Amino acid sequence: MPPLLPPLLDQTLRRVDRRYRLPPLAAAASLTDADGPATKLAVVIEAARRDIAQGQVPDTALKRIFIDALAQMIRHAMRDEAGDAALQATVLRHRVVQVREYASLAADANQDRRAIHAAVNAFAHPAKLQRLAHDAPRAALAQLQAAASAHAWRDVEAALANLLATPAIAASPTLARDIEQLAGNAALGRLLRLEALAQDERVRRYQSLLNRNGPRPGSAQAIAQGTRSQQRGAAVETLAMQALDALAARLNDADTAGLQYRVVTSMRVPAAIPGSHDRAKTEWDAVLLERARTDDDDERCAWDIRLLVEAKASVDAATTDLPRLLRGLRLLAHAHTHTVYGFETQQGAVKLNGASLHALTADEAGVAKEVLYCCDGPADTPQRLLGAASRMQLLSAPASVGFASKLAEGHPASTHELEPVWQALQESPHWHSVLNQYPMLNQVRDLMVHTDDLMTAIRSLPASVGR
Incomplete structure (x- = not known):
C-alpha cells in the first residue's frame, strides 16, 4: 500500500480546481439530435465497452446509433470547406491511382x-x-x-x-x-x-x-512549428516547476524538522532499475521529493518520491502520453525495496529509496495520488468526449474510407457498409485503444490541472498543518 501523503500535500491535491475534468457521461438512451456525432460515438463506445466488460453483447440499438453517428461524422468531414483535410486526402489517395x-x-x-x-x-x-x-x-x-x-x-x-x-x-x-x-x-x-x-x-x-x-515533416514550416512547440512546452514546464517549488516551500515551513522537501527536474530513470524500459517514460519533468526518515547513516541522503509532475501544452498531448506514463510507473515499481538508486536530474545526482519507488502503482486510484499533468491551456468548451486519435482511427478505417469515397464520387452510400467498423471495435485488438478511449480520456482529465489553479491551491493552504 502506498504511504499516506503528508497532510498539506493531500490537501493541495484535494483543493486544486480540476477545470479540465469531464462531466458525467450521458446514457445512450438520452441522446438527441442536438448531440453531435462525436458525442454520440463517445457515449455509444463507452456503453459498448461496459457491456463487453460484463460479458454481454452490445445491443442493436447501440449499433444503430454508432453507425448513424459515424456516417454523419464522415459526411461532415467530407464537406469541401469545413471538412477534414486528412480524411479528404486519404479518400483522394484511395480513389486516384x-x-x-x-x-x-x-x-x-x-x-x-x-x-x-x-x-x-x-x-x-x-x-x-x-x-x-x-x-x-x-x-x-x-x-x-x-x-x-x-x-x-x-x-x-x-x-x-x-x-x-x-x-x-x-x-x-x-x-x-x-x-x-x-x-x-x-x-x-x-x-x-x-x-x-x-x-x-x-x-x-x-x-x-x-x-x-x-506543414510537411521536415519542411521549414514544420521545423518552425516544432521550435514553437518546444518553447511552449518549456514555458509550461517552468510554470509547473515554480508551483512545485512553492509547494515544497510550504511543506518545509510546516515541517518541524525543516528542509525535508525538494524539487528536481528532468529526472532520468537509471538502467539499474529492473524491468522493461521499452516505450516507458524514462524522464520525468518535475518531481517532489521528501527526505527519507531513517536512522541509518548510509541512507540519510536518500529521498522518497511524493509527487510526479508532467507538463503538457494540451489535453491531447497528455492523452497520448498516458500509456507511456503508466508504463513508466510500472517500471519504477520494479525497483528493489532495499536498494538505493542514483538518478540524474538538472539539479545533479539524487539518491532515491527503492521502497519509495516500489510503492508506486499504475492503478487509477494510486495514480491520482502520485501524478499531476500540468497545463496552462484553456479548457475546451464544450468538452470533447471523443479523443482526436480515436476520431482519426474511426474516420480512416477501410470501411469509412470506402463510404467516404462513394460520397466523393456522388454514388449512393449505405450506412450498412460501416458495420465492419462496429464489429472491429468489439473484436479487434487493434481497436482496443478506441474501445477504452473514454476511461483513458477521463483519467487524463482528472489528473490534469491548470498551473494557475495549482498555485492558487498552494497559496490557500492553512499556515500550519501537522504531519
Whole structure:
C-alpha cells in the first residue's frame, strides 16, 4: 500500500480546481439530435465497452446509433470547406491511382534525394571541382551540382545528358562511368516521376489538402512549428516547476524538522532499475521529493518520491502520453525495496529509496495520488468526449474510407457498409485503444490541472498543518 501523503500535500491535491475534468457521461438512451456525432460515438463506445466488460453483447440499438453517428461524422468531414483535410486526402489517395503513386514515391523521396546528392558529390562536389584540370568541364559539373542542390530533377537529367555528350567526359573513363551510373540510378528515376506527377491537378489537390492538415515533416514550416512547440512546452514546464517549488516551500515551513522537501527536474530513470524500459517514460519533468526518515547513516541522503509532475501544452498531448506514463510507473515499481538508486536530474545526482519507488502503482486510484499533468491551456468548451486519435482511427478505417469515397464520387452510400467498423471495435485488438478511449480520456482529465489553479491551491493552504 502506498504511504499516506503528508497532510498539506493531500490537501493541495484535494483543493486544486480540476477545470479540465469531464462531466458525467450521458446514457445512450438520452441522446438527441442536438448531440453531435462525436458525442454520440463517445457515449455509444463507452456503453459498448461496459457491456463487453460484463460479458454481454452490445445491443442493436447501440449499433444503430454508432453507425448513424459515424456516417454523419464522415459526411461532415467530407464537406469541401469545413471538412477534414486528412480524411479528404486519404479518400483522394484511395480513389486516384496517380495520387496513390505520388504518395508512395513521396514517402521515400528524402532517402532518394540523399542518394542522388551523395552520388553527385562523389564526383562533382565543389571542393573536387577546384582540383580538376583546367580543361575539365567544370561549368557543366557545377551546373549538375546546382541542379541537385535545388532538387530540380529534370535539370539534373539534362545536365547529365549534356555531360555524357562532352568529349572531355569521354576522355575520362572513371568520370564517364560515374555519370552513366547516376543517369540510370533508380532513385533519380523515382524523383523524376515524382516531379512529373506533381503537375497532375489531382495531385495538386492532394498536396493542398496535406498543407491544410499541417506543414510537411521536415519542411521549414514544420521545423518552425516544432521550435514553437518546444518553447511552449518549456514555458509550461517552468510554470509547473515554480508551483512545485512553492509547494515544497510550504511543506518545509510546516515541517518541524525543516528542509525535508525538494524539487528536481528532468529526472532520468537509471538502467539499474529492473524491468522493461521499452516505450516507458524514462524522464520525468518535475518531481517532489521528501527526505527519507531513517536512522541509518548510509541512507540519510536518500529521498522518497511524493509527487510526479508532467507538463503538457494540451489535453491531447497528455492523452497520448498516458500509456507511456503508466508504463513508466510500472517500471519504477520494479525497483528493489532495499536498494538505493542514483538518478540524474538538472539539479545533479539524487539518491532515491527503492521502497519509495516500489510503492508506486499504475492503478487509477494510486495514480491520482502520485501524478499531476500540468497545463496552462484553456479548457475546451464544450468538452470533447471523443479523443482526436480515436476520431482519426474511426474516420480512416477501410470501411469509412470506402463510404467516404462513394460520397466523393456522388454514388449512393449505405450506412450498412460501416458495420465492419462496429464489429472491429468489439473484436479487434487493434481497436482496443478506441474501445477504452473514454476511461483513458477521463483519467487524463482528472489528473490534469491548470498551473494557475495549482498555485492558487498552494497559496490557500492553512499556515500550519501537522504531519
